[in-house]
Amino acid sequence: VALSFEEPMGTLTLHADERVQGPRALTVSELARLLRDTVRSNPLLTRVLVRGETSNVQRVSGGIVFFTLKDEAAQIPCVLFRNAAESLAFDLEDGMAVLATGDVDLYARKGEVQLVVYTLAPEGVGLFWATFQATRKKLDAEGLFAAARKRPLPTYPEHIGLVTSERGAVLHDFVTVLRRRFPLAAVVVSPALVQGPEAPATLRQALAALAGRVDVVILARGGGSLEDLWCFNDEGLARSIAAYPVPVISAVGHETDVTIADFVADVRAPTPSAAAELVSPDAADLRDHLRSLVQACLAGIRDMLHERERSLAGAGGRLSPSGLRSEVADSGEQLRKLGHGLRDAAVRTLAARSERLDSLADRLDAVSPLGTLRRGYAIVERDDGRVVTLARNVRTADPLIVRLQDGRLHVHVDSKQEVP
Amino acid sequence: MTDPVPFEDALAALEAKVEELSRGDVPLERALAVFEEGLALYRQCHGMLAQAEQRVTKLVAATDGLREEPLALE
Numbered sequence: 001v002a003l004s005f006e007e008p009m010g011t012l013t014l015h016a017d018e019r020v021q022g023p024r025a026l027t028v029s030e031l032a033r034l035l036r037d038t039v040r041s042n043p044l045l046t047r048v049l050v051r052g053e054t055s056n057v058q059r060v061s062g063g064i065v066f067f068t069l070k071d072e073a074a075q076i077p078c079v080l081f082r083n084a085a086e087s088l089a090f091d092l093e094d095g096m097a098v099l100a101t102g103d104v105d106l107y108a109r110k111g112e113v114q115l116v117v118y119t120l121a122p123e124g125v126g127l128f129w130a131t132f133q134a135t136r137k138k139l140d141a142e143g144l145f146a147a148a149r150k151r152p153l154p155t156y157p158e159h160i161g162l163v164t165s166e167r168g169a170v171l172h173d174f175v176t177v178l179r180r181r182f183p184l185a186a187v188v189v190s191p192a193l194v195q196g197p198e199a200p201a202t203l204r205q206a207l208a209a210l211a212g213r214v215d216v217v218i219l220a221r222g223g224g225s226l227e228d229l230w231c232f233n234d235e236g237l238a239r240s241i242a243a244y245p246v247p248v249i250s251a252v253g254h255e256t257d258v259t260i261a262d263f264v265a266d267v268r269a270p271t272p273s274a275a276a277e278l279v280s281p282d283a284a285d286l287r288d289h290l291r292s293l294v295q296a297c298l299a300g301i302r303d304m305l306h307e308r309e310r311s312l313a314g315a316g317g318r319l320s321p322s323g324l325r326s327e328v329a330d331s332g333e334q335l336r337k338l339g340h341g342l343r344d345a346a347v348r349t350l351a352a353r354s355e356r357l358d359s360l361a362d363r364l365d366a367v368s369p370l371g372t373l374r375r376g377y378a379i380v381e382r383d384d385g386r387v388v389t390l391a392r393n394v395r396t397a398d399p400l401i402v403r404l405q406d407g408r409l410h411v412h413v414d415s416k417q418e419v420p
Numbered sequence: 421m422t423d424p425v426p427f428e429d430a431l432a433a434l435e436a437k438v439e440e441l442s443r444g445d446v447p448l449e450r451a452l453a454v455f456e457e458g459l460a461l462y463r464q465c466h467g468m469l470a471q472a473e474q475r476v477t478k479l480v481a482a483t484d485g486l487r488e489e490p491l492a493l494e
Contacts (some may be wrong), residue, residue, distance in 0.1 A: 156428035166478070175493055183472035184427050189491055190479045209479050209486050266464055283469050290431075290465050297458040300441030304451050331440050 010203075019360060026263035029108070036106040045104035050076070050115065051123070051383065054096045059085075059367035069100060069115065077114040078102070083107045084118050090130030092120065099123050128226055135235050135260055144242045145263045151247040153267060153279060154215045159186050160279055161214035163206040166191040170220045177273050188214055194221040199231030204240045210244055216279055219261055220251040220272040241265055251275035310376075379403040391418045427468050434461040 026034070039045055052069035059065050063082035068075050078100065080088070102117040122130040139145060160178070164170045164187070175187060192206035193199040203219070210217055219241070221229065231237070232252045241248045241264045250265035251272040262268040269275035380388040381401045389395060394413055402409040437458035439447060463483065477488035 156426075156431070158426050158428070172493055175474060179474045183474040184468055186450040186477065188477050188479060188488060206479075213479075213488075285464070286431075286469060290434070290462055290469075293434050294462040296438040297434075297441055297455055297462070300438065301451055301455045304441075304446070304448060307449060371441065 013136060013258065028111075031106040032106060032111060037110060039106055042104075047101060048104060048115070050100045050102070052076070052098065052100070054092060054098055055094050057092055057094050061089070065118060067092065067094075069098070077112055078117050079114055080120065084120070088120055090122055090134060096129070097123050118132075120157065128230065132233050132260065134232060135238070137262065139235070139238055139242075139264065144238065149242070149266075151266045152247070153247050155281060157185050157215040157279060159188055159214040161190050161217035162187055162189045162220060163203060163210065164189070164220040164272070165194045168194075168222055169223050172194050173273045174218070174220065176275045177200050177276035178280055181282050182275065182286075183283070183294035193231075195228045195231060200234035200237050203231060203234075203237050207237075207240050207244060207248075216247050217244065218249045218251055218269070218272070218275045218279060219265065220275060221253060222256045222272070223257070227258055229253050229257055232261040234260070237261060238264045249275045249278060250335065256405060261346075392414055427465060430461050430465050430468070434458055434465060439462065 050069060052071055055068045055075075056072055057065065057067040063085055065080040065085045066279050067078050067080070069078050070076070080092075098118045099121050100115065101119045102115045105114060105116050107114045137268070143149070162171065162174060164174075171189060178185065178187060188210060190206040190210045192202040194203070207217065207219070219232070221232065229252055232250070238260045241250075241261060247266040249267045249269050250259065250261040251262060251269040251274065252259050255270035267278060268277050291297075379402070381403065382388060383399055383401060388400065394400070394416060396413050396415055400411050400413065402411055436468050437454050441451060441458070455493050476491045476493060478491040479486050481487075
């Protein structure tokens with residue numbers, strides 16, 4: 001190392017004792033200053049452009065940020081002074097791939113060479129991530145992700161819009177699920193590019209084309225790399241979704257992929273197949289529901305009929321043969337005749353209603369085999385089980401069985417009267 | 421071809437019939453009519469579900485705007 005110093009006293013002369021002592025020592029500060037001047041005056045070390053990964057990001061008072069730029073083999077300390085730090089377009093964090101411009105300088109206090117960074121931009125994944133964060137923050141601040149903005153999905157959509165690529169499995173998977181669950185809905189496919197720089201524009205056009213034709217829209221894409229899914233982080237697309245006239249479901253990539261479209265959509269589905277399930281009722285559940293509804297209908301009408309027939313049955317019960325029998329025992333032949341007359345009157349009353357009741361029975365028989373007995377009719381059988389349908393086949397004192405809804409009566413015929 | 425009654429409308433109508441019947445203050449004649457209408461709606465809904473075949477179309481740009489074309493899936 002050739003160093004020359006000018007002595008204030010003139011030419012440097014080395015004496016014997018000085019040779020023993022060696023040349024005049026530099027102070028550390030002098031050396032540091034020398035290094036600094038050397039570094040600063042080297043044009044190769046000013047306005048350098050460096051690519052590296054950030055680590056050890058530290059914010060200190062005064063708005064200064066220290067961090068380290070490194071690659072596999074080396075690392076350089078960096079500093080962002082307040083102005084540069086404040087003008088960053090993203091949140092600086094560890095592990096980001098960045099491009100930095102700056103001047104190399106010596107931080108004398110630590111004796112460290114450092115890069116004084118003027119501009120810092122994320123690149124690659126870091127760039128995606130930073131842009132993603134910036135868009136997310138901006139739209140969130142505008143309230144586009146607010147829960148209050150989320151619209152409920154239609155329960156029974158008639159027309160389902162699907163914005164996706166014409167090629168690929170998404171369309172097929174989606175329709176397969178829907179066909180199984182809710183074939184009533186018509187699917188309208190609006191094709192779009194789902195990756196590449198033109199994708200956001202075509203996605204927006206495809207959305208716009210469906211407006212007014214469908215009750216709900218699914219924005220779908222199969223799995224892919226971060227770059228592949230990038231179009232779903234487009235700010236313009238997010239605004240189109242937010243302003244869309246009907247609910248939008250985002251179904252982009254796999255469950256772990258999150259896009260701006262997911263935040264702004266009314267519902268986020270983990271996959272396109274899951275979106276098909278979210279947007280459709282299950283036909284099997286629907287059939288159960290229908291059955292329960294028609295049963296409720298039947299129960300309603302049955303209750304109503306029961307009520308009306310109870311009043312009739314009440315009158316009929318008082319005039320039943322057994323009731324008559326006790327009256328006859330008490331009151332003799334005259335009362336018996338009167339009783340018969342009353343019963344005939346009751347039968348006429350019943351006959352007047354029979355047409356209506358018959359038609360009701362017809363309606364209900366199909367669904368309620370026990371309905372006939374429950375409504376107050378009885379089946380008369382002989383003790384061998386044969387059904388008796390005609391009075392002329394029965395003789396006085398014959399034993400008979402009367403089947404009611406909750407059991408059997410064993411009776412004997414007191415008398416009979418045939419109506420021709 | 422007339423537009424079929426959408427499933428949701430038919431289902432809502434059926435639910436309304438059930439509601440009316442379960443109130444119990446409906447005159448018998450009216451109740452019977454409601455019951456019959458309910459049954460018809462049930463058959464209609466059930467039939468719609470049973471017979472529906474998913475219609476899939478694709479939006480294509482035409483000279484006079486957008487058109488829906490049938491889209492065949494294997």
